Amino acid sequence: MKFDELGLSQKVLTAVEASGYTTPTPIQAEAIPPALQGRDILGIAQTGTGKTAAFTLPMLCRLEQGRARARMPRTLILEPTRELAAQVEEAFIKYGANHKLNVALLIGGVSFGDQEAKIMRGADVLIATPGRLLDFFDRGKLLLTGIEILVIDEADRMLDMGFIPDIERVCKLVPFTRQTLFFSATMPPEITRLTEAFLHNPVRVEVARAATTAALIRQAMVASHGHAEKRDTLRNLIRSAENFKNAIIFCNRKRDVAILHRSLEKHGFSVGALHGDMDQMARMASLDAFKNGSVALLVCSDVAARGLDIPDVSHVFNFDVPTHSEDYVHRIGRTGRAGRSGVAITLVTPEDKKYVEQIESLIGKEVDWEGPGLSELPPPSESSSGHERRGGERGARRGVERGGRGRSSAGSAAPAREAAPKARAPRASESGRPDAAVAESPRAARTPVYAERRDRRPRAQEDDGPPVIGMGDHVPSFMLRPVVFKPAKVGEE
Ligand code: AMP
Numbered sequence: 001m002k003f004d005e006l007g008l009s010q011k012v013l014t015a016v017e018a019s020g021y022t023t024p025t026p027i028q029a030e031a032i033p034p035a036l037q038g039r040d041i042l043g044i045a046q047t048g049t050g051k052t053a054a055f056t057l058p059m060l061c062r063l064e065q066g067r068a069r070a071r072m073p074r075t076l077i078l079e080p081t082r083e084l085a086a087q088v089e090e091a092f093i094k095y096g097a098n099h100k101l102n103v104a105l106l107i108g109g110v111s112f113g114d115q116e117a118k119i120m121r122g123a124d125v126l127i128a129t130p131g132r133l134l135d136f137f138d139r140g141k142l143l144l145t146g147i148e149i150l151v152i153d154e155a156d157r158m159l160d161m162g163f164i165p166d167i168e169r170v171c172k173l174v175p176f177t178r179q180t181l182f183f184s185a186t187m188p189p190e191i192t193r194l195t196e197a198f199l200h201n202p203v204r205v206e207v208a209r210a211a212t213t214a215a216l217i218r219q220a221m222v223a224s225h226g227h228a229e230k231r232d233t234l235r236n237l238i239r240s241a242e243n244f245k246n247a248i249i250f251c252n253r254k255r256d257v258a259i260l261h262r263s264l265e266k267h268g269f270s271v272g273a274l275h276g277d278m279d280q281m282a283r284m285a286s287l288d289a290f291k292n293g294s295v296a297l298l299v300c301s302d303v304a305a306r307g308l309d310i311p312d313v314s315h316v317f318n319f320d321v322p323t324h325s326e327d328y329v330h331r332i333g334r335t336g337r338a339g340r341s342g343v344a345i346t347l348v349t350p351e352d353k354k355y356v357e358q359i360e361s362l363i364g365k366e367v368d369w370e371g372p373g374l375s376e377l378p379p380p381s382e383s384s385s386g387h388e389r390r391g392g393e394r395g396a397r398r399g400v401e402r403g404g405r406g407r408s409s410a411g412s413a414a415p416a417r418e419a420a421p422k423a424r425a426p427r428a429s430e431s432g433r434p435d436a437a438v439a440e441s442p443r444a445a446r447t448p449v450y451a452e453r454r455d456r457r458p459r460a461q462e463d464d465g466p467p468v469i470g471m472g473d474h475v476p477s478f479m480l481r482p483v484v485f486k487p488a489k490v491g492e493e
Contacts, residue, residue: 001023001024002022002023003016003017003021003022004023004024005482006024006028006032006033006036007028007032007033007062007454007463008032008036008057008058009060009061009064010035011060011064011096011098011099012057012060012061012098012332014098015060015094015095015096015097015098016053016057016095016276018097019094019095024050025049025050025053025054025207026049026207027043027049027051027054027205027207028050028052028053028054028057028202030205030206030207031043031051031054031055031058031181031203032054032057032058034149034203035054035055035058035059035179035181036058036061036062038183039179039201039202039203040061040178040179040180040182040199040201040202040203041055041180041181041182041201041203041205042182042195042199042202042203042204042205042303043055043181043182043184043206043207043346044183044184044185044187044205044206044207045183045205045206045207046185046245046305046330046333047185047308047333048333049207051153051183052087052088052091052153053091053095054256055077055151055153055181055183056088056091056092056095056096057095058181059075059100059125059151059181059235060092060095060096060101060147060151061105062075062148062179063075063099063101063124063125063327064099064106066148067122067424068102068122068123068124068146069122069146070119070120070121070122071119071122071141071142071143072119072125072143072145073119073122073123073124073125073126073144073146073147073151074125074146074147074148075124075125075126075147075149075150075151076121076125076126076128076133076144076149076150076151076170076174077125077126077128077151077153078128078130078133078150078152078153078158078167078170079127079128079129079153079154080129080130080153080157080158080160080161080163080306081129081157081276081306082107082109082129082280082283083274083283083284083287083308084153084154084306084308085105085106085107085127085128085129086107086220086340087107087450088127088153088310089103089105089127092125092127092438097250101124101125102118102121102122102123102124102125102377103123103124103125103127104118104119104123104125104126104127105118105127105128106119106127106128106129106132106136107128107129107132107280108129108131108132108280109247109279109280109281109283110280114426115132116136116141117138119136119141119142122322122442124131127159129162130158130163130166130167130170131166133166133170134166134169134170137173137338139490142197142379144173144174145169145174145175146175147174147175147178148178148179148382149178149180150170150171150174150179150180150181151180151181151182151183152167152180152181152182152183153183153205154183154184154185154306155167155182155183155184155194156184156185156186156187156191157185157306158191158192159188159372160164164190164194167194168197168198171194171197171198175199179201179355179370180198180199180200180243182198182199182202184262184329186326190246216336216341216342217332217333217335217336217340217341217342217343217344218341218343218344219343219344219345219346219367219368219369220345220346220368220370221345221346221347221356221367221368221369221370221373222237222345222346222347222348222350222369222370222371223348223349223350223369223371223372223374223376223377224347224348224349224377225349225377225379225380226380227256227259227347229380230349231260231263231264232318233347234249234260234264234317234319234347235264235269237317237345238269238297238317239475241314241315241343243314243343244314244315245296245312245313245314245315245317246290246293246296246297246298246312246313246314247296247297247298247299247300247313247314247315247316247317248290248298248300248310248313248315248316248317248334249297249298249309249316249317249318249319249320249333250299250300250302250316250317250319250320250322250331251300251301251302251320252297252301252302252320252321252322252323253300253301253320254276254277256319257273257274257275257299257300257301258273258275259298260319261273261299262435264297264299269296269297270295270296270297271285271295271296271297271298271299272285272286272289272290272295272297272298272299272475273286273298273299273300274286274287274298274299274300274301275300276301285291286298287308287310289368290310291310295490297317297355302322302327302330302331308334310334311333313334313342314335314342315335315342315343315344315345316331316334316335316342316343316344316345317333317344317345317346317347318332318344318346318347319347320347320352321346321349321352321355321359322355322359323355324357325355325359325363326359326362326363328346328359328362328363329362331344332344345370346367348374350374350377353374357493359402366367371431427443428458
């Protein structure tokens with residue numbers, strides 16, 4: 001099957017051709033024709049299947065007729081995270097190159113004013129995270145009565161992040177006659193209930209189940225003890241990895257993302273971080289630096305990394321074994337994309353045994369151990385269980401390790417990496433504060449309503465650890481300055 005057999009308009013076909021795609025992916029081939037006829041779609045597919053184009057291309061065709069009015073967007077796409085929303089915006093820019101469309105992005109962590117101006121101009125496409133969308137709506141800045149097409153993407157992720165009540169509310173605010181395109185990688189009961197309530201006789205399209213791991217990914221487990229030893233093991237794995245280009249490293253908790261990021265940086269690696277408590281600018285900077293190759297390692301949490309399309313990642317390291325086995329499939333699916341091969345290595349401590357068993361049962365095979373398995377693991381080593389060892393004692397990997405404090409490891413590292421812009425990751429102490437993302441934006445700090453309203457929602461795997469009391473370990477320097485009292489004059493109080 002070719003793209004020109006799907007019924008797409010000439011403008012869209014020209015843009016698809018310019019992107020270099022000739023053959024539609026299975027979800028595109030099955031979803032685009034009914035979507036063009038105005039049918040509701042229930043797409044069961046994960047990222048990497050081409051699902052973004054499966055809804056973007058028919059939407060572009062539909063948008064060729066008609067015009068947007070001020071404050072009344074014509075189409076609405078809901079995404080669970082800011083990064084996914086930004087990725088969909090990129091898709092509209094790419095595939096909509098021959099259309100004159102106004103695309104507006106409503107996501108937390110960026111200025112309200114610019115977003116409002118775009119909505120006022122009349123948006124053909126509004127891409128939003130649920131919290132920010134409803135904030136706009138509740139302030140009377142937005143009308144949803146003109147929505148012709150509603151897209152709900154990554155619905156199971158929305159569920160994990162506690163967004164389902166918001167989604168239900170949006171579904172009731174948009175006209176009953178709109179077309180709905182609904183995508184989810186899995187179909188837990190809450191999602192099925194949602195589709196039964198809000199989709200009208202949908203065409204069901206299902207591609208590659210979430211439990212399948214790509215055959216092109218070489219998977220391995222490496223046994224190790226607690227965090228300090230795992231950091232040491234990880235550094236050695238990175239240094240000795242074959243055909244290494246870049247790597248995404250997953251931690252289960254935001255706090256550990258920050259700690260590992262700082263540790264790798266201290267050891268002279270070229271590394272960025274991505275997790276839900278970083279402000280939007282820092283998240284985008286980290287992602288861009290990784291995508292354009294100016295940093296070679298990206299330490300992430302699941303929620304921040306879910307669904308991101310980062311082609312050509314050579315390695316995935318699970319610094320922690322995921323406690324939800326489906327996350328394992330999503331994590332390792334960051335490598336081995338688009339027909340390339342990839343390597344996924346998971347660090348396993350004796351406490352993780354039960355999670356490994358769950359993963360192996362989900363993927364239907366045993367993963368090989370590299371080095372000794374858990375039963376042959378020697379007791380924790382003295383040197384790595386306490387302080388971090390300084391510098392890498394093995395050979396440096398060119399391009400991955402920078403010069404700097406980890407001198408011994410970085411002696412031969414490529415200096416070009418040093419000049420690259422480094423995305424700022426929060427300090428470990430910051431990552432423990434649920435409101436860090438809000439407090440970092442001056443505007444948000446003044447008006448808490450601007451924050452993505454996460455405080456009401458259960459956290460997925462991004463456990464913050466114990467709450468930080470007062471200022472935590474950060475005391476502003478002005479509070480440490482001695483105070484000089486002037487002696488009171490006679491007669492003064
Ligand atoms: P998605 O599942 O939407 O995140 O897409 C995954 C990747 O596949 C993206 O990098 C797309 O640009 C790419 N892609 C989308 N459609 C096609 C296609 N028909 N042929 C090849 N690659 C595609």
